[in-house]
Amino acid sequence: xxxxxxxxxxxxxxxxxxxxxxxxxxxxxxxxxxxxxxxxxxxxxxxxxxxxxxxxxxxxxxxxxxxxxxxxxxxxxxxxxxxxxxxxxxxxxxxxxxxxxxxxxxxxxxxxxxxxxxxxxxxxxxxxxxxxxxxxxxxxxxxxxxxxxxxxxxxxxxxxxxxxxxxxxxxxxxxxxxxxxxxxxxxxxxxxxxxxxxxxxxxxxxxxxxxxxxxxxxxxxxxxxxxxxxxxxxxxxxxxxxxxxxxxxxxxxxxxxxxxxxxxxxxxxxxxxxxxxxxxxxxxxxxxxxxxxxxxxxxxxxxxxxxxxxxxxxxxxxxxxxxxxxxxxxxxxxxxxxxxxxxxxxxxxxxxxxxxxxxxxxxxxxxxxxxxxxxxxxxxxxxxxxxxxxxxxxxxxxxxxxxxxxxxxxxxxxxxxxxxxxxxxxxxxxxxxxxxxxxxxxxxxxxx
Amino acid sequence: xxxxxxxxxxxxxxxxxxxxxxxxxxxxxxxxxxxxxxxxxxxxxxxxxxxxxxxxxxxxxxxxxxxxxxxxxxxxxxxxxxxxxxxxxxxxxxxxxxxxxxxxxxxxxxxxxxxxxxxxxxxxxxxxxxxxxxxxxxxxxxxxxxxxxxxxxxxxxxxxxxxxxxxxxxxxxxxxxxxxxxxxxxxxxxxxxxxxxxxxxxxxxxxxxxxxxxxxxxxxxxxxxxxxxxxxxxxxxxxxxxxxxxxxxxxxxxxxxxxxxxxxxxxxxxxxxxxxxxxxxxxxxxxxxxxxxxxxxxxxxxxxxxxxxxxxxxxxxxxxxxxxxxxxxxxxxxxxxxxxxxxxxxxxxxxxxxxxxxxxxxxxxxxxxxxxxxxxxxxxxxxxxxxxxxxxxxxxxxxxxxxxxxxxxxxxxxxxxxxxxxxxxxxxxxxxxxxxxxxxxxxxxxxxxxxxxxxxxxxxxxxxxxxxxxxxxxxxxxxxxxxxxxxxxxxxxxxxxxxxxxxxxxxxxxxxxxxxxxxxxxxxxxxxxxxxxxx
Numbered sequence: 001x002x003x004x005x006x007x008x009x010x011x012x013x014x015x016x017x018x019x020x021x022x023x024x025x026x027x028x029x030x031x032x033x034x035x036x037x038x039x040x041x042x043x044x045x046x047x048x049x050x051x052x053x054x055x056x057x058x059x060x061x062x063x064x065x066x067x068x069x070x071x072x073x074x075x076x077x078x079x080x081x082x083x084x085x086x087x088x089x090x091x092x093x094x095x096x097x098x099x100x101x102x103x104x105x106x107x108x109x110x111x112x113x114x115x116x117x118x119x120x121x122x123x124x125x126x127x128x129x130x131x132x133x134x135x136x137x138x139x140x141x142x143x144x145x146x147x148x149x150x151x152x153x154x155x156x157x158x159x160x161x162x163x164x165x166x167x168x169x170x171x172x173x174x175x176x177x178x179x180x181x182x183x184x185x186x187x188x189x190x191x192x193x194x195x196x197x198x199x200x201x202x203x204x205x206x207x208x209x210x211x212x213x214x215x216x217x218x219x220x221x222x223x224x225x226x227x228x229x230x231x232x233x234x235x236x237x238x239x240x241x242x243x244x245x246x247x248x249x250x251x252x253x254x255x256x257x258x259x260x261x262x263x264x265x266x267x268x269x270x271x272x273x274x275x276x277x278x279x280x281x282x283x284x285x286x287x288x289x290x291x292x293x294x295x296x297x298x299x300x301x302x303x304x305x306x307x308x309x310x311x312x313x314x315x316x317x318x319x320x321x322x323x324x325x326x327x328x329x330x331x332x333x334x335x336x337x338x339x340x341x342x343x344x345x346x347x348x349x350x351x352x353x354x355x356x357x358x359x360x361x362x363x364x365x366x367x368x369x370x371x372x373x374x375x376x377x378x379x380x381x382x383x384x385x386x387x388x389x390x391x392x393x394x395x396x397x398x399x400x401x402x403x404x405x406x407x408x409x410x411x412x413x414x415x416x417x418x419x420x421x422x423x424x425x426x427x428x429x430x431x432x433x434x435x436x437x438x439x440x441x442x443x444x445x446x447x448x
Numbered sequence: 449x450x451x452x453x454x455x456x457x458x459x460x461x462x463x464x465x466x467x468x469x470x471x472x473x474x475x476x477x478x479x480x481x482x483x484x485x486x487x488x489x490x491x492x493x494x495x496x497x498x499x500x501x502x503x504x505x506x507x508x509x510x511x512x513x514x515x516x517x518x519x520x521x522x523x524x525x526x527x528x529x530x531x532x533x534x535x536x537x538x539x540x541x542x543x544x545x546x547x548x549x550x551x552x553x554x555x556x557x558x559x560x561x562x563x564x565x566x567x568x569x570x571x572x573x574x575x576x577x578x579x580x581x582x583x584x585x586x587x588x589x590x591x592x593x594x595x596x597x598x599x600x601x602x603x604x605x606x607x608x609x610x611x612x613x614x615x616x617x618x619x620x621x622x623x624x625x626x627x628x629x630x631x632x633x634x635x636x637x638x639x640x641x642x643x644x645x646x647x648x649x650x651x652x653x654x655x656x657x658x659x660x661x662x663x664x665x666x667x668x669x670x671x672x673x674x675x676x677x678x679x680x681x682x683x684x685x686x687x688x689x690x691x692x693x694x695x696x697x698x699x700x701x702x703x704x705x706x707x708x709x710x711x712x713x714x715x716x717x718x719x720x721x722x723x724x725x726x727x728x729x730x731x732x733x734x735x736x737x738x739x740x741x742x743x744x745x746x747x748x749x750x751x752x753x754x755x756x757x758x759x760x761x762x763x764x765x766x767x768x769x770x771x772x773x774x775x776x777x778x779x780x781x782x783x784x785x786x787x788x789x790x791x792x793x794x795x796x797x798x799x800x801x802x803x804x805x806x807x808x809x810x811x812x813x814x815x816x817x818x819x820x821x822x823x824x825x826x827x828x829x830x831x832x833x834x835x836x837x838x839x840x841x842x843x844x845x846x847x848x849x850x851x852x853x854x855x856x857x858x859x860x861x862x863x864x865x866x867x868x869x870x871x872x873x874x875x876x877x878x879x880x881x882x883x884x885x886x887x888x889x890x891x892x893x894x895x896x897x898x899x900x901x902x903x904x905x906x907x908x909x910x911x912x913x914x915x916x917x918x919x920x921x922x923x924x925x926x927x928x929x930x931x932x933x934x935x936x937x938x939x940x941x942x943x944x945x946x947x948x949x950x951x952x953x954x955x956x957x958x959x960x961x962x963x964x965x966x967x968x969x970x971x972x973x974x975x976x977x978x979x980x981x982x983x
Contacts, residue, residue, distance in 0.1 A: 148913070149915055192905070193904070194924075206926055207928075208903060208905075217935035219931045223969075224934075227962075227969060228973070231976065233961075238925075241925065242927065244927040245928040245930050313704075361702065361704075362688060362700040362703055365703070368704075
């Protein structure tokens with residue numbers, strides 16, 4: 001995607017929002033205390049209050065949360081969900097194939113006759129065996145682009161082929177899940193400054209990556225807060241944004257710090273105790289923060305995380321190496337997410353903008369491909385198995401003779417997830433993904 | 449910021465983001481007096497022009513920069529003068545403090561340092577424990593000889609120190625040259641975090657982005673294509689003709705990464721008219737382009753690795769057999785690549801893409817089609833002469849329109865804060881004679897700045913992907929991020945006396961709010977004020 005995509009302003013607000021805005025701004029105490037965001041003790045009440053507000057939240061209340069983990073850079077799904085049963089796999093990847101399962105270390109962990117897990121994903125094996133983790137090996141976008149930036153753009157808008165700006169589908173989903181006059185965020189993103197998938201009219205909480213999220217900074221310091229608020233006391237949009245940000249930041253920092261204090265350990269100790277992983281950082285720390293924030297604020301139903309570093313054009317390694325390290329980090333983060341998001345209708349989606357070439361390239365890596373493995377985790381997921389069509393790696397069955405085909409449009413996958421776990425209607429899903437088509441072959445993806 | 453003007457009906461963050469961006473940047477939302485609002489107490493054209501000149505041609509007002517502009521007949525005249533001055537400066541080496549000089553050493557020395565680093569690390573298996581050398585370079589202290597196992601990090605830190613000081617001290621680097629260096633580095637981005645690239649990043653900034661900043665685009669592009677930083681970043685160095693014999697009898701082959709991004713990002717753009725086949729064919733053309741550890745330019749054409757077949761890129765045929773061998777013996781195989789790169793550089797889609805990005809960087813998030821078209825025409829008519837394009841840009845009414853604002857990126861904000869406080873901070877530390885003699889007093893400021901840029905999502909030289917960072921308000925105007933700017937400003941300006949020279953650039957509301965605060969806070973509050981958030 002060219003980096004000069006324009007993002008024209010969203011449509012003007014409805015009168016309701018404008019009135020709400022002025023009322024809030026005029027109240028004067030907008031930023032004084034975190035009164036606008038849900039307090040932990042209000043969590044249950046807030047959830048109940050939402051229960052009957054829109055059809056979408058109907059019977060799902062606070063137990064229906066969706067987490068999207070986007071792997072930016074086109075992760076190599078064939079190294080994660082390994083088609084060990086296909087002889088072509090080993091012919092196509094002489095240097096970087098993961099050894100066939102034989103029970104020893106550094107070999108594929110067998111799931112069935114067709115597929116296995118990369119050994120670095122060993123932490124996910126129990127989840128697979130419990131039936132809460134499933135995969136769709138040939139999912140993706142129907143658009144043929146092999147540009148990271150274009151493809152990510154399509155995924156985040158939910159509109160393959162659309163190159164102009166628009167709203168992120170998770171933001172539209174937030175609008176559907178929230179109340180019409182909502183000022184409290186329903187969606188939260190941790191780690192990225194401003195991901196497109198969350199762009200839109202619904203309020204969104206954005207939390208920086210790492211430990212920065214736990215610090216209030218100058219707006220939390222009584223010596224400086226008042227002075228800053230005076231500078232940003234106006235009714236103009238920048239001042240409002242600043243006050244907005246101050247409030248949100250203080251609340252987030254307090255929540256994350258309180259959570260660490262309450263458990264009596266800092267997060268590093270917690271992780272070391274649980275799986276010997278040492279200091280959490282990167283995706284794992286962000287996943288922890290996401291879990292904490294969404295646990296403390298039951299208004300938050302939608303969470304977004306991302307991780308980069310997947311674009312393995314050279315020396316990607318096999319059972320060990322740079323990709324394996326990344327997969328290990330991913331597994332730890334997903335295990336953490338499972339801890340925090342295991343209520344009845346919680347679903348975690350792990351996806352990437354496209355896959356990689358089936359064959360290795362000239363530099364022991366892989367180039368941009370097409371179809372890729374999409375993972376789903378949740379009690380409502382028909383886990384312990386892979387779903388959809390798998391046509392193998394014979395060249396005649398590859399997209400343009402080189403890539404996995406896309407047998408299952410990512411929108412059709414998400415539609416199954418949203419219908420079942422979030423109770424969205426077909427019309428509502430169509431608002432997220434205009435013009436998508438249902439894929440009946442995926443009707444068994446979720447448990448009824 | 450005059451509180452009476454801009455009414456936007458939003459509290460919600462996401463829309464606040466986009467509409468704030470739009471309304472913030474075009475002051476005519478309610479038709480109020482457009483000369484009020486961000487930053488100026490007097491509505492004269494000159495003071496608006498002064499702010500525009502220092503904030504966009506440079507990185508923001510410093511006492512030295514303001515004096516320099518005021519010495520010219522007008523800010524507009526000053527801006528145009530900078531083009532030739534910057535061009536001349538780009539042909540001389542940068543002024544480097546002695547303790548920063550290593551990062552711009554000749555490439556063979558950098559290769560040697562990287563080799564020694566690998567060997568040292570293999571021997572000592574350097575751990576992440578306490579390490580005075582590592583800490584020293586993080587503290588920007590380059591006064592002691594460095595341990596070989598931290599060579600790459602030292603190179604990267606030195607380069608960062610140079611970038612930040614150049615951007616904030618006009619006596620050290622021509623401000624327009626600093627700006628163009630940033631622009632071109634971002635357009636032809638390499639990532640300092642990729643191990644193989646790290647030690648070469650600073651050399652790339654100076655010798656590719658800076659040297660060619662105001663020359664011909666195709667020369668800039670060729671310089672980028674041949675530099676080890678780019679050859680390693682996008683795997684071109686490893687891309688060889690399919691079936692080439694590698695070590696231990698393995699076969700190696702093509703890597704499409706660089707060829708793709710060369711067309712998609714550096715030149716034509718994703719809709720610029722190329723296909724997947726063109727990507728592959730261009731990759732074939734470029735086989736043999738790889739690094740050399742002994743060549744002064746770090747480049748060699750390895751004929752043995754080159755695909756000698758016939759290729760076709762964008763309809764043009766490339767065939768090694770067809771052309772004459774060059775005097776230096778490199779032969780026409782290398783010529784194919786040069787011809788292909790020049791072809792891409794001269795393509796009309798490239799002119800449009802590059803000029804659009806220039807206009808977005810200097811003029812507006814959504815520059816007018818007319819401006820972009822005019823710049824593109826200048827680009828093509830001048831055969832890609834960047835000075836000519838910048839002359840047209842800096843003469844355009846759109847650039848000088850006081851109603852049209854750009855929200856500062858974190859880099860803009862950080863450098864403008866460094867610039868504004870430089871003299872006060874230097875004086876504070878006992879003052880050192882001679883700009884650039886030592887980064888001494890600036891050390892704390894540089895460390896703070898790097899941390900701020902990291903947390904803000906725009907780490908210096910650290911954008912991971914080849915598309916480079918965006919510069920529009922919709923990307924960077926995030927509510928929480930505004931508060932982090934305040935943190936940085938207050939920390940940087942701690943113990944700095946009030947910056948009186950900034951007062952004329954601040955609104956009445958800001959000035960009166962700050963006047964009531966403790967003197968020790970005033971400088972920081974100036975930098976944290978709404979007036980200082982845009983340029």
